[in-house]
Amino acid sequence: MPGFSCGLDATLKVIAGKWKPLIIYFLLEAPNRYGELKRAVRGVSDKVLIQQLKELESDGIVVRTDYREVPPRVDYSLTALGRSLADALAPLSNWGAEHMEEVARVFAERDKWRRG
Known part of the structure; x- marks a missing residue:
């Protein structure tokens, strides 16, 4: 078992990756099929979505149910x-919703600065 420096370190190891928190967020409401997740998590490639779902499954966060039907x-x-x-991530989601305009402004300023 890997050693963690604190509880946040353990949490970050589980949700590491750009898309995992979004996957968890979209699964909170109800189970989703792959295509639904792909549409919800905009910008993720098939390769990365599959990889992150497999990692979340192996970490005990997500369960994959195969109904063994045709079509699959x-x-x-x-x-x-x-x-x-997901309950622990909810306050982060709330913070983002409350500060979305300010964050968008800050990132727009950062982009201007980077472009020169």
Whole structure:
């Protein structure tokens, strides 16, 4: 078992990756099929989405259910551990919603500065 410097370190190891928190967010409401997740998590490639879903599954955050039907039907949902993680991420989501305009302005200024 890897050693963690603190609880935040453990959490960040689980949600590391640009898309994992968004995947968890979109699975909080209800199970989603792959295509639904792909549309919800805008900008993610198929390769990365599949990889991050597999990692979340192996970490016990997401469960993949294969219904063994034709045509194939598979969906993803949060485990109890995943739901508790989603609950912990909710305040971050709220902060982003409350400060979205300011954050957008800051990033726009940063982009201007980078362009020269």
